[in-house]
Structures are given as C-alpha cells and as structure tokens.
Amino acid sequence: MTALIELNAAGRVFHEGVFGRGRPIVALADCSISLAPGETLGVIGESGSGKTTLGRLALRLDTPTNGSVRWMGQDVTHLPESRLRPLRPFLAQVAQDPYASLNPRIPVGTTIAEPLVNFGLASPADAMARVPDLLRAVGLPADVGNRLPHAFSGGQRQRIAIARALASEPKVIVCDEAVSALDLSVRAQIVNLLVSLQDRLGIALLFIAHDALLVRHLAHRVIVMYRGRVVEEGPATEILDAPAHPYTRTLLAAVPARHPSERAPRPVPVRATVEPGQTNGGCPYQPRCPLAEARCSSVRPELVGDPNGRRVACHIVTADAWTGACTGAVR
Numbered sequence: 001m002t003a004l005i006e007l008n009a010a011g012r013v014f015h016e017g018v019f020g021r022g023r024p025i026v027a028l029a030d031c032s033i034s035l036a037p038g039e040t041l042g043v044i045g046e047s048g049s050g051k052t053t054l055g056r057l058a059l060r061l062d063t064p065t066n067g068s069v070r071w072m073g074q075d076v077t078h079l080p081e082s083r084l085r086p087l088r089p090f091l092a093q094v095a096q097d098p099y100a101s102l103n104p105r106i107p108v109g110t111t112i113a114e115p116l117v118n119f120g121l122a123s124p125a126d127a128m129a130r131v132p133d134l135l136r137a138v139g140l141p142a143d144v145g146n147r148l149p150h151a152f153s154g155g156q157r158q159r160i161a162i163a164r165a166l167a168s169e170p171k172v173i174v175c176d177e178a179v180s181a182l183d184l185s186v187r188a189q190i191v192n193l194l195v196s197l198q199d200r201l202g203i204a205l206l207f208i209a210h211d212a213l214l215v216r217h218l219a220h221r222v223i224v225m226y227r228g229r230v231v232e233e234g235p236a237t238e239i240l241d242a243p244a245h246p247y248t249r250t251l252l253a254a255v256p257a258r259h260p261s262e263r264a265p266r267p268v269p270v271r272a273t274v275e276p277g278q279t280n281g282g283c284p285y286q287p288r289c290p291l292a293e294a295r296c297s298s299v300r301p302e303l304v305g306d307p308n309g310r311r312v313a314c315h316i317v318t319a320d321a322w323t324g325a326c327t328g329a330v331r
Contacts, residue, residue, distance in 0.1 A: 002072060002073045003034040003035060003036055003070070003072075003073075004035050004036065004037055004071070004072055004090075004171050004172050004204050005033075005034070005035040005058050005069075005070070005071060005091075005172060005204075005206070006032075006033070006034045006035075006068075006069070006070040007031055007032055007033050007034075007054070007057060007058060007064075007067065007068070007069055007070075008032050008067055008068045008069075008070070009030050009031070009032055009066065009067040009068070010028065010030075010031045010032070010057055010064040010066070010067030010068065010069060011026070011028050011029045011030055011031065011064060011065050011066045011067055011228075012026075012027045012028040012053050012057060012062060012064055012065050013025065013026050013027065013065045014027055026228050027050050027053040027228055028050045028053045028054055028057065028064075028228045029050075029228045029229050030067070030229065031050070031054060031057075031067070031228075031229070031230055032067075032230075033054070033058075033223060033230075033233075035058075035172065035204050035206055036204065037171065037202065037204055038198065038202045038203070038204055039204050039205075039220050039221065040198065040204070040205040040206075040207055040218055040219045040220050040221075041204075041205070041206050041207065041219060041220070041221050041222075041223065042207045042208075042209065042215035042216075042218065042219030042221070042222040042223070042236060043055075043206065043207065043208045043209070043222075043223055043225060044209060044210065044212055044215055044222060044223075044224055044225070044251070045224055045225035045226055045251070046210075046226075046251065047210075048227070049225040049226050049227060049228065050225050050227070050228040050229070051176075051208045051225055052176055052177075052208065053228070054208070054225070055093075055174045055176045055206060055208050057069060058174060058206060059091055059093060059174055060076055060079075060084055063077070063078065064077060071087055071090070071091070072087075072090070072171075074087075085119070088119065089115065089119045089121060089168035089169070089170065090168075090170050090171045090172065091170055091171070091172045091173075091174070092115075092164075092165035092166070092168065092170040092172070092173045092174070093165065093173065093174045093175075093176065094158070094161050094162055094165050094173060094174070094175045094176070094178040095161065095176060095178070096176055096177035096178060096180060096181055097181055098154050098155075098157035098158040098160075098161060098181060098182070099149075099154065099157065099181075101157075101161050102149040102157055102160060102161065103149070104148065104149050104150060105148070106148075107145060107146050107147060107148060108144065108145055108147060108148070108149060108152070108160045109128060109131040109135075109144075109145025109146055110128075110145075111149075111160070111164055112131050112134050112135070112145070112160065112163045112164045112167055113127035113128050113130070113131055113167065114127075114164070114167075115164060115167045115168045116130065116167050116168060119168060121168060127167075128145075130167070131145045131163075132145065134163040134164075134166055134167055135160075135163055137163065137166060137197070138159040138160070138162050138163045138166070138193060138197075139159060139193060140156065140159055140160070140163070153186075154181065154182050154183070154186065155182055155183070155186035155189060155190060158178065158179070158182060158186075158190055159190070159193065161178075162190075162193065162194070162197070166197070166201075170203065171203065171204060172203070172204045172205075172206065173203055173204075173205055173206075174205075174206045174208070175194070175205060175206065175207045175208060175209075176208045177208055177209060177210070178190070178207075178209075179191060179209070179211075179214065180209065180210060180211070187211075187214065191214055191217060191218055194207075194218065195217075195218060205218070205219075207219055211255075212240055212251070212252055212255050213255060215236065215240070216236055216237070216240045219236040220235070220236060221233070221234065221235055221236060222234065222235075222236045222239045222240065224239065224243075224245065224247065224248045224251065226247050226284060226285055227284040227285075228284075229284055229313070230303065230311075230313070231245045231247055231248065231285065231312070231313045231314070232244060232245040232247075232248045232310075232311070232312045232313070233303065233310070233311045233312075234308070234309060234310030234311060235308070235309070235310065238308075238310055239310070240252065244310075244312045244314070244317045245285075245312050245313070245314050245317065246285065246289050246290070246291055246314065246316070247285045247288075247289070281298065281299075281300055282295075282296050282297040282298045282299055282300055283296045283297075283299075283300060283301050283313075283314070283315070284300075291316050293315060293316070295315055296315055299315070301313045301314050301315050
C-alpha cells in the first residue's frame with residue numbers, strides 16, 4: 001500500500017538574524033515517517049521539539065533543507081507551487097487557535113466553501129450549496145453559514161475549521177495542536193468527532209499534540225520527538241503503556257493522573273539543561289538523562305527496531321531488551 005505522506009531523512013535548518021545569516025538552528029534532523037491511508041500517526045514531545053516543523057514539511061509549507069517529501073508516491077520535495085497546487089486539495093490542515101484561524105469579517109459559510117472555489121473544484125454557487133452538508137458533518141446546524149465567527153464558541157469554531165478542511169475531500173488532515181486551546185470537555189468532543197469522521201470517510205490524520213492521553217485515544221502509531229529528532233516510534237498502546245526511551249518515560253510521568261493511586265513515578269531530576277549544540281554530536285538527551293554513559297556524549301544513537309515495528313534511539317535500550325532496560329529512568 002502506497003503511503004500518503006513519506007518523509008525520508010528530512011531536516012530543516014533555520015538561521016538567526018534578520019537576513020538569515022546568523023547561527024544555524026536545527027529545527028528538524030533526519031526525520032523519516034510514513035502515513036498510510038486511514039491511519040492516525042500521533043506526534044508528541046515538549047515545546048521546541050520540532051513537531052510543528054514536521055507538520056509544515058509534511059504539507060510542503062516549508063521546503064526541507066535535506067531529505068525528501070513524497071505525496072502518494074510522488075516526490076514533491078522541490079516542486080514549485082504551480083505544480084503542487086493540483087495536489088493540495090488532497091491535504092488539509094486544522095490549526096491550533098480556533099479564534100485566529102477564521103477571518104472575523106467573513107461568514108463561516110464562505111470560509112468553508114473557500115477551498116472548493118480556490119482549487120477550482122466547484123463554482124461559488126455549487127460550493128455554497130455544499131456548506132450545509134459540511135456543517136452537519138461536524139455536528140453544527142446547517143443554517144448557520146451566514147453567521148460571523150464571533151457568534152460561535154471556541155469548540156464550534158474548531159468544528160468550522162474541520163468542516164473547511166473536509167470541503168476538498170482530502171486524504172490527509174494535519175492537526176497541529178488542534179485541541180490544545182479548548183476546554184477539557186470540548187477537547188474530548190472534538191477528538192471524538194475526528195475519530196468518527198475517520199471511521200466514516202477513511203481520512204488519515206497526522207495528529208500533533210502535547211497531551212499523551214488524547215494521542216493514546218486517537219492514534220494507531222506514535223512518534224516521540226526531542227530537539228528535532230525522533231527518539232521513539234511504534235504502536236500507540238506499546239509506546240504510551242510501556243515507554244522504552246528515558247525521555248518518553250519522563251514525558252509520560254508528567255501527565256496528570258485521574259486518581260492519586262494511578263500517579264506515575266516521579267522522574268529523576270534532570271542533571272543539566274544545555275543548548276542543543278553542546279552535545280558534541282552525541283545523544284541530544286544526554287545532558288538530561290540519568291542513565292547516560294560516556295558514549296552517549298560522543299556517539300549519536302540510531303533508531304533501532306524490533307520485529308514488531310517499534311524503534312528507539314538509545315544506547316541503553318536495545319532491540320534485545322525492550323522491557324526493564326530503562327527502569328532507572330524514573331523512581
């Protein structure tokens with residue numbers, strides 16, 4: 001089965017300064033992922049780990065500094081926008097802020113119909129005729145298309161953004177922190193909506209989030225990112241129930257428990273916080289890892305996999321010893 005999106009050793013380097021001539025900043029390095037039809041790939045990690053850059057490269061909103069991006073088997077890494085445009089209806093995005101993602105002066109019906117008109121998929125009249133069906137698909141009344149965004153709550157605005165994403169009948173939707181700005185109860189409603197839409201329409205989701213519990217509910221596979229690199233990857237239930245990488249264990253230990261009896265062990269305090277460039281080519285997590293060895297400061301670990309498709313980048317954890325190898329990472 002051909003993957004809908006593939007990133008092969010993709011990286012993105014930015015430079016400080018007004019003219020981009022300052023110190024290089026590696027936002028993403030050697031990232032390889034694939035997204036199959038109907039699959040949800042969850043991406044978790046702390047702020048600054050490269051999650052948004054990954055999503056932008058997947059949508060080709062940014063061009064990778066190195067590596068390649070493929071859509072449905074076609075290399076689109078360096079295609080100009082004129083050649084990307086016919087492919088763009090197959091990919092859509094739901095942004096983080098439901099208040100900033102809608103034009104406050106344009107009725108929501110016009111906003112939802114815009115992708116159809118913009119990509120030449122329907123005339124303005126035909127596009128507006130489809131708006132009621134799209135509103136119903138996301139659980140909103142069909143007759144609210146003439147209202148302005150200020151008439152809706154945050155959760156309703158995010159439903160409108162999802163309706164706009166569905167308008168062009170995409171195969172992939174990239175959700176970049178799409179529920180982080182919402183209240184907890186509304187957040188659950190939006191996630192359940194995405195699950196039902198995926199079951200009904202077969203859409204693939206690239207779901208970027210901080211909330212590991214939501215990702216566990218929604219995703220089939222998960223990748224964990226730290227300072228621009230994938231440090232662990234595998235089935236969602238395995239990664240989030242039995243994390244192997246010390247960083248993943250520390251990250252999940254910070255998730256609030258529903259009850260004190262379910263509280264995860266507290267992580268060992270980090271040893272130091274340093275700039276990424278100070279790791280001398282070794283493991284980027286080494287300055288904070290309580291299990292670090294001498295080789296961790298000079299040899300960068302590669303992603304090593306087991307027969308079940310789980311991979312981890314850690315010298316301490318190997319494919320032969322997935323369980324128990326990182327018990328010292330928490331206490």
